[in-house]
Amino acid sequence: MADILYTYKNNVYVNLTNKCDCRCTFCIRSHQDSVGDSDTLWHKKDPTLEEVIAAMDDFDFEGYDELIYCGYGEPTCALDILTKSARYAKEKYGIRVRINTNGLANLYYGRDIIPELEGVVDSVSISLNAPDREEYMRVTRPQFEDAFDGMLDFAAECREKLPEVKFTVVDVLPEEDIEASQKLADTMGIGLRVRHYA
Numbered sequence: 001m002a003d004i005l006y007t008y009k010n011n012v013y014v015n016l017t018n019k020c021d022c023r024c025t026f027c028i029r030s031h032q033d034s035v036g037d038s039d040t041l042w043h044k045k046d047p048t049l050e051e052v053i054a055a056m057d058d059f060d061f062e063g064y065d066e067l068i069y070c071g072y073g074e075p076t077c078a079l080d081i082l083t084k085s086a087r088y089a090k091e092k093y094g095i096r097v098r099i100n101t102n103g104l105a106n107l108y109y110g111r112d113i114i115p116e117l118e119g120v121v122d123s124v125s126i127s128l129n130a131p132d133r134e135e136y137m138r139v140t141r142p143q144f145e146d147a148f149d150g151m152l153d154f155a156a157e158c159r160e161k162l163p164e165v166k167f168t169v170v171d172v173l174p175e176e177d178i179e180a181s182q183k184l185a186d187t188m189g190i191g192l193r194v195r196h197y198a
């Protein structure tokens with residue numbers, strides 16, 4: 001069975017699902033089967049809520065102050081398990097919750113899911129990936145034609161309704177794209193984190 005919880009650089013992560021509605025050109029899944037202390041992040045079958053909770057109860061959260069939903073898939077593709085397990089972790093272990101997401105959940109479900117994150121998710125990190133629609137579609141290869149605008153709308157709503165939201169880009173982007181991404185993030189009043197591409 002694949003690892004549900006794993007640690008990497010003193011953070012603890014939840015590997016909730018292998019489903020994803022993108023096919024990013026840089027996705028780590030195409031290069032390696034594991035990250036950090038995990039053996040494999042490929043599930044034979046995505047975990048149930050009970051299995052996620054059992055993995056949390058087996059884990060010693062001492063020394064960790066944030067639980068990050070980020071694995072070999074898009075965590076919001078398992079939204080129900082995400083929100084229920086995050087609520088459990090917050091209530092039982094008093095830990096902050098962050099999700100690393102592609103920001104396409106409202107398109108994936110065809111409804112506004114952000115109210116379901118309120119009170120459960122403290123921080124959302126959204127993959128901006130590129131400063132414009134054309135480049136975004138090229139690198140992210142999402143299922144949805146209107147993915148770029150949908151992702152920006154998702155970010156704007158998260159900014160209004162959740163305690164913390166950030167965009168991320170990876171540092172393999174050309175310098176001018178990173179600058180343009182910073183400008184876009186500034187315009188939206190959202191911070192940008194330039195992530196090192198390992």
Ligand code: SF4
Nearest residue numbers: 020022023024027073
């Ligand atoms: S959204 Fe994340 S998991 Fe999905 S293809 Fe892109 S990098 Fe990989």
